[in-house]
Amino acid sequence: MAGLHFELVSPARLLFSGDVASVTLPGTEGEMGIYPGHSPILTTLRPGVVTVTRDGGAAERIFVRGGMAEVNPQGLTLLAEVAIPMAELSAEALAGQIRDAEEDVADAKPGENLRKATEVLNQLKALQSSL
């Protein structure tokens, strides 16, 4: 099988569809590199950067937040609630995302939800400082 069929879908539209060499994505339990012929897997995503490597080696970086990835024999499908190419991601946009996350933390009831919301906030902050 030549190339990995990769689709990136956000609720508003289909952002990317095509064959690529590999994709690196931020899974909840760690970064994952997906190459053609990967075994079927399902994973949730944490906020982070997806790196799409084209056949020629050119890479594209896309910020995603909230979603999941599915690998099946047909290829890789990434469902993300927010997906912004890194080139278009401004500091303000990221700050806006962080504000959202902070509100979620403020709203969340103690327990599982609060833990998750805090986790998301921390990941976003880490991303902000790494830029």
Add this chain to the structure above:
Amino acid sequence: MASLKDLRNRIASVKATRKITKAMQMVAAAKLRRAQEAAVAARPYSERMSTVIGNLASAMSGRAGAPTLLTGTGFDETHLLIVATAERGLCGGFNSSIAKLAREHADRLIAQGKTVKIFTVGKKGNDALKRVYGKYIVEHVDFRSVKQMSFAEAQAVAHKVLNMFHNGEFDVATLFFSEFKSVISQKPTALRLIPADVSGGKPADLGGAVYEAEPEEGEILEDLLPRNIAVQIFRGLLENAASEQGARMSAMDNATRNAGDMINKLSIKYNRQRQAQITKELIEIISGAEAL
């Protein structure tokens, strides 16, 4: 008998109305194209989402500890009807057909002795249901200030619904919206949100392999199901937006045509009357001359 002046005024007023309906039709046509594109663009996400949930649900079925969003609370007592309609009128039967479907549903449930709660999204649905079902309406949101429906709005609605669910305020949630079939056909639809309707997604062909899940299936489902509610509501809102514009376009097309017919009729009447008056005046002059 209306005088010539009255007729002239009426023709002028119908012409003005025709201009307005014509303009509204053209605006609706332009908006329709955009709304239709948005609705079509949103389809892949919700389709993939239901496929994935369908896959996971079949893997989870029969296992204990499945999330209640998938299996339901085990009761069928309190029903939440989420009625999504438009903010504006003048779009034919669009709002009333959604409200009618919701009403029939509510009547049936009430007859069965269930408790009904109504959550209206959009001003017109609230207006239509307020009079008879006012006491059942527990929540209302409208998007009058929102120009282009975005995912954030759907998330806000989903958030409210989920909060109510977690507080045990209802057992079954159904979303009412109008599915966009084509410009001239919109179908009011009821979609069950909770417990999740997993019959729609067809499992992907894995060639005998089994999904590895990271983290576990249960945990993914727990994460995915609330998102799915938001996605389904978003889809409903987008379909609604496209349907609304489609309905408005055909309603305004009809109105423009009716106004045209009316102008024709009034013009004929006006011309006849004018001719009659001229004839009358001529006769008067002629008979006056003959009398001399």
